Amino acid sequence: MEYSSTAMGLKLFIIILFFSSAYSHSYSNSFKIAEEGYLNWIRRMNFRNHSLFVEAKNKFEPCRIIKVHKNPKYGDFTTMHKAINSIPVVNLCRVVISVSAGTYREKIEIPATMAYVTLEGAGADKTIIRWDDTAGCKGPNGQPLGTYGSATFAVNAPYFVAKNITFKNKAPSPAAGATGKQAVAVRISADTAAFINCMFVGAQDTLYDHKGRHYFKNCYIQGSVDFVFGDGLSLYEGCHLHAKANKYGALTAQKRESMLEETGFSFVNCKVTGSGALYLGRAWGTFSRVVFAYTFMDKIITPRGWYNWGDKKREMTVFYGQFNCSGPGTDHTGRVSWARELSQQEAEPFISLSFIDGHKWLTDLR
Known part of the structure; x- marks a missing residue:
């Protein structure tokens, strides 16, 4: 019942916004409507059980432990492929794959079941x-893989966890304007995935935060252009985001396309460093949503901070904010007018596990 009333309210908001455009209301009036819609969302997000996602029921007690080691004397398997293939295609209990030190030159995909x-x-x-x-x-099939298929490691199943491991796409950094050079290290296309003390290393499109609720704790993410991108609902806590841009780059490209979508990226207690001139985000989606809170930003951040993807209409619908950030890159003097410094009330829904319903599926993991 709560979901129905919420959805109806959001649909009504979109209809209002559409007709306000059709009858050429002023920019300020349209912005006011968008602002009211956002404040309604703030009020709803402050309730503990707010999510439109399905109920999450995780399992942490392992039913099986598999050891992967380069030396067959010390493990069950010598490759990741063989270890994963030994798990039932329809898996119903927690399986831990312990991977020893070494570089595993493999392209891996966890199937949806x-x-x-x-x-x-x-x-x-x-x-x-x-x-x-x-x-x-x-x-x-002889056809280009596309960004989706370029991933070194792909997760299609729920309740995936990775700890203490590096995922790398070794494709070289592309020249400016090059096409077909997206090179994903990890793609996450499933709900309720967590990464603890992991590294994601690549250049263009390093981490494809595709869809679902995701949690990243104490991770290192390196790239140049859109190196965290997708339409996930994700919390990045205590992460180090490092740019290796030759000239201009962008940290995020969040793809939220509708007011009905409860998606977005939140970076809390993180650090942004690197080279080049870096946008905090580009509006890949019309309703793109990204927030940085308690985050250190080095001087590499461009004064404007954010880019509208070449579409001025997105300036009325995106939500980009900072809250209590520090460092030379946080200076708002040259920021775009459609980004904001958040108040405590506005930041509250983004800065805790409730943003991703973590109290339902992360309690025993942390």
Whole structure:
């Protein structure tokens, strides 16, 4: 019942916004309507059970532990592929894959029915999974893989966990204007995935935060253009985001396309460093939503901060904000007028586990 009234309210808001455009209301009036819609969302998000996502019921007690080691004497398998293939296609209990130190040159995909898989490395600096596909590479059918298919590691099943491991796409950083060079290190296309003490290393489109609720804790993410992108509902806590841009780059490209979508990226107690001139985000989606709170930003952040993807209409519908951030990159003097410094009330829904319903599926993990 709560969901129905909420959805109806949001639909009504969109209808109002449409007709206000059709009858050429002023920019300020349209912005006021958008602002009221956002404040209604704030009020609803402050309730504990706010999500439109399905109820999450995680399992943490392992029913099986698999060891992967380069030396067959010390493990059950010598490759990640063989370890994953040993798990039932329809998996109903927590399986832990313990991966020893070493570089595993493999392209891995967790199928949609293989839930409750945990991947544990010997340390992010010791256990590395790497590949080097780009969007322009040809797949088995002779067609380009595309960004989606370029991932070194892809997660399609719910309740996935990774700890202490590096995911890397070794494709070189593309030249400015190059096409087909997107090179994903990890793609997450499933709900309720968590990454603890992991590293994601690539250049263009490093981390495809595709869809679902995701949690990143104490992770290192490196890239140049849109190196955190997608339409996930994700909390990044205590993460280090490092740009390796030759000239201009962008940290995020969030793809929220509708007021009905409860998606967005929140970065809390993070650090942004690197080279080049970096946008905090580009409006890939019409209703793109990204927030940085308690985050240190180095001087690499461009004064404008955000980019509208070449579409001025998105300036009325995106939600980009900062709250209690520090460092030379936080200066609002040259910021775009459609980004904001958040109040405590506005920031509240973004800065805790409730943003991703974490109290339902992360309690035992943390």
